[in-house]
Amino acid sequence: MKKILHTILFLLPLMAIAQTNFYVYKTDGTVETYAVSDVEKISFTAPEEPEEPVVTTKVLTFEDSEAKFLAYSLDYCGVDVEKWSDLIPAASEQAYGASNLIYDMVNNSAEYHWSDENNTGLSHTFPYNWGGYSFSGGGMVISNMTTTDEAMLQDTDIYNHQLSILNESGANGSSNFAIVYNDSQVNPEVKSTLTFADGNAHTIKSMYVCIPAVTLYCMINGNDFSQAYDDDDFLKLVATGTKADGSESSVEILLAEGDKYNTWAIDWTKWDLSSLGEVVSVSFHMEEAQIDDYGYAQYYKTPLYFAFDDVEVQ
Secondary structure (H helix, E strand, O other): OHHHHHHHHHHHHHHHHHOOEEEEEOOOOOEEEEEHHHOOOOOOOOOOOOOOOOOOOEEEOOOHHHOOOOOEEEOOOOEEEOOHHHHOOOHHHOOOOOOOOOEOOOOOOOOOEEEOOOOOOEEEEOOOEOOEOEHHHOEEEEEOEEOOHHHHHHOOOHHHHOOEEOOOOOHHHOOOEEEEEOOOEOOOOOOEEEEEOOOOOEEEEEEEEEOOHHHHHHHHHOOOOOOOOOOOOEEEEEEEEEOOOOOEEEEEEEEEEOOOHHHOOOOOEEEEOHHHOEEOEEEEEEEEOOEEEOOOOEEEOOOOEEEEEEEEEO
């Protein structure tokens, strides 16, 4: 049989000239017809199975032990950044406007920024808003601070806890996490954004999120600008992914609905972002029911903060 097939293989170029078909006579007496033009080669070796693509998954944890980025300096405040905790303001300086690290006091001319180099590749830079770069205009700050209901109720200024969560730790028992402040203007043009530093598109599979301390305090107790949540209220977080071709898609998570505290995302909650597909960046904004209209613009009443951790990237 091998000899016959070798002969066929040798004769195929000649057969292509002489005729259009060749025939295979099988042991059961049947004959199969093949077009010479359809045959590239004949082999006794079975074709190799295509290899499955290798899929790797990496996680942005903000833990010092996981820091793989190159050291850099934030010259505007004189901070050298070698590990994630170098990006955390001092506990005594987490109040609004207190830390030069996140409230640039040099004419708002420089940006707090970080990048998860050599790992997920995710990076963030404070957005330019209200004439400069400052946490008051939105951004993602690394934190490890926690607080309690009692401590907030006893404090004269809840913003002394603006980088804190009520959980005892970050997601999955970690030390560090990110606190995000969103400009409270309705449908803001400036949003806090995660970008892939390599400029390529990747899939963000998920992240863990929760409602941090200041937002929770106002949702439960209200303050001078907001009311405690009732049956008609809600708090929503929206992620908008941008693909390499510029097209966008969004996915949302309901962090709180009504005044049923036991259903709110106070504990760390896993949020599936895989439906965004491969994206070069993802931006975040928050929505709620309480809105004030000042004539020139509409603003949400509740301070719009959220916390995130353990971002899984494929």
